[in-house]
Structures are given as C-alpha cells and as structure tokens.
Amino acid sequence: MPYTKDHKNKTRDKILKSAFELFTIKGFNGVTVDDLMKNCGLTRGAFYAHFSGKSALYNEALKFAAYTSRLSKLKPNNISDKTWLSKLLDEYLSVEHINGVNPCPLAFLATDIVTQNKETKATYESVFQGMNKILFNYTNNFSSCQKEDVLSVTAMIIGAVAISRTLNDTATISTLLASCRLEAGRILGGV
Amino acid sequence: MPYTKDHKNKTRDKILKSAFELFTIKGFNGVTVDDLMKNCGLTRGAFYAHFSGKSALYNEALKFAAYTSRLSKLKPNNISDKTWLSKLLDEYLSVEHINGVNPCPLAFLATDIVTQNKETKATYESVFQGMNKILFNYTNNFSSCQKEDVLSVTAMIIGAVAISRTLNDTATISTLLASCRLEAGRILGGV
DNA sequence: GTCTATATTGGGATAGAC
C-alpha cells in the first residue's frame, strides 16, 4: 500500500492543526482551501479526500482545538485544585496566549462563529459549557463561588483575550491581562 | 443640480449604517459591495463615488457605529452619574443588544478586527480606550474604583455580549448576562 | 451621483491520471 491508514490520519491531523491556526488569524472567509493545503505541503485536490468541504473542516478544527487546549489538560495528582486553577488562569491571561500559543477557540473565533452553520455553533456552545464546568469543578474544594460567578469569569477572560489580540499597545495589553487576572482570581475565591 | 450635496451625505450615512449592520452579521469577508448597495437600494457602481474601497468603508463604519452607540449618549442633567451608569450597563447587557439593537462595535466585531489593516485596528483601539474613559468618568463621583477595575469590567461585558451572540440556548444567555451585570456593578462600586 | 456593462481575478469543488 503506497498510502497507509496511519499516513491518512497523520495528514488529517496536520490539516486540522494548520486549519485552526489559519482560521484564528484570517477567519473562515479569509482562508482558502489552497492556502490551507499549501501550509501543509499538499495541494487543493487532496483536501476532499479528508473533508466534505470547508465548513465541515471548520467544525472539526474547532473540536480539535478544544480537545487539545490548555484547559483540557488533566491536573497532575500532586498539585492542589487551587494551585492548578491559578496556573490555568496565569496561562490563559498571558501574552503568549495572545500571540497564538495554543489558542483558546472560544476567544480566538468568537465573532467568526456567528457566521457559521448550526453544527459549528452547537460545537462552540458545548465547548463554552465545558469551559465553565472545568473552572467550576476546580473551585469546589476551596471556594463557595457559584456557577453564575464562574460564568462572569469566563466572559471576562475570553473578552480579555479577544480584545488583547486587536490591540497594538503592549502596555495596555499587559494592564488589561493583569487586571482581569486579579479580578478573576478574586471572584473565584482568592486564587 | 440633480444630486445635491445633502443627498450625497444622506446616501453616505445610509451606506455606513447598512454596512455596519451587515459587517456585524457576516463579517468583513462575508459582505460584498453588491450586498451592501442592494441593502440601500443602490447599485455597485455608485459605491465608489463615496468610498475608495471596502476596507476604507469598514473603518468609517466602525467610527460611525462608535459615534452613535449607546455609550456615547450624553447623560441627561437631571440624572445622577450612578443611575445613568446603571442604566447603561442594563442596556449593554440586554437581550435586545445581543439581537442587534444599536450594537457595540467592540463586541460585535472583536475577532473580525484582527484581519483588518492598521488604520482600522487603530480606530478600534481608540474606541476601546474611549469606552474605558466613559465608564471611569461615571464612577468617579461615588466610587473608589480604579482604572484597572474598569478595564476588567469592560473585558467582561464585551466578552459577555460577544459570547451571547454565538449561543442558541436563551436560558444560558439570560444567566450569563445577569451574572455579568451583577458582577460588573459590584466591581464598579455597588451600581 | 448613479446606472449598466465589463475586465479581471480568485476560490470551491470535481474529474481523471498515477
């Protein structure tokens, strides 16, 4: 066999990773299938052996990004929930994140989702619910904060990242991220 | 004169208003000049009598939206800063806003801005700074809250609106908006 | 200032060879 199943899966993952990166930078309509495949060292024709079209790819890329995001990482056993949560917030509200290191799809694709089909919107919605569940679970052991409080923190940190990406002034970005880090920690119960 | 200067200005404003609406729904690359002009009852050719191109229009539409936004409204003299601020937060975090009534460009265009040129990004940045100044000014008389606190509130309410637009479940939207309204009021000093 | 017509470019998707 010239092309094994393993090879196909690797190619598929390469396309997904590359697609998500490009979508976060240029948006759905700013990315062409040609861009995408060139970015993987492949050509346009090969794309349709993996995905039915660009919309289906977008949905898959969103799932892929959520699955591999920093918030989905498992907490090591030797670390407390509180310490781990603090670390996650630090990473989420970091300049590295703004600059595109393992970007959170909720923040990087936010307004782009409005133009997508029902399936993709549903995926985004469930990723959002998942993020709230993850944060809430970590707060349970040491804090009395409610699900509603977590919702407001989620909105704040997603907003902070989304806005920071549009700004040019690095001082403003740093202040914005630091302010939200403080306030988020406070709302969640002294993190 | 068959076409007066006044007529041209009215047409220009009609294009700007219509353009901003379409951009918030479909994003920059999702809107064509043809869509735009049909939405105003005009044809494509006439567009270039008003704007040098789609990018220039986007920038102008952003300025237009900021200038006519609810946050830019002047406070009536017979209302206290605190009451007015409370009203602004209520409106900003309302279902009507999510559904597109006088939308805030900061929330509705957030990730779309990343793909724009320097001029448009600079406009967005100054609108963001303007929003923070407005909120901060209203808090001065009755609260000890700092500029940094206002920044975190701005991120939260922009994030809340941007996320709410992507969600399908109306219960989640209501809870999200209400939670952020409460938290934002608390951070700003009991509003 | 606004219209119709058109030049030109580019992208999504498919066909068929290897």
Added chain:
DNA sequence: GTCTATCCCAATATAGAC
C-alpha cells in the same frame, strides 16, 4: 491518497452613458 487540469461562479473594481 495525492496530483494536475478544469469547470463554474462570485467578487472587486473600472469605463462610459445619462
């Protein structure tokens, strides 16, 4: 599974009439 070649449609922008 991936390649090249091609079909088809759409979009930006301009030209020239009124």
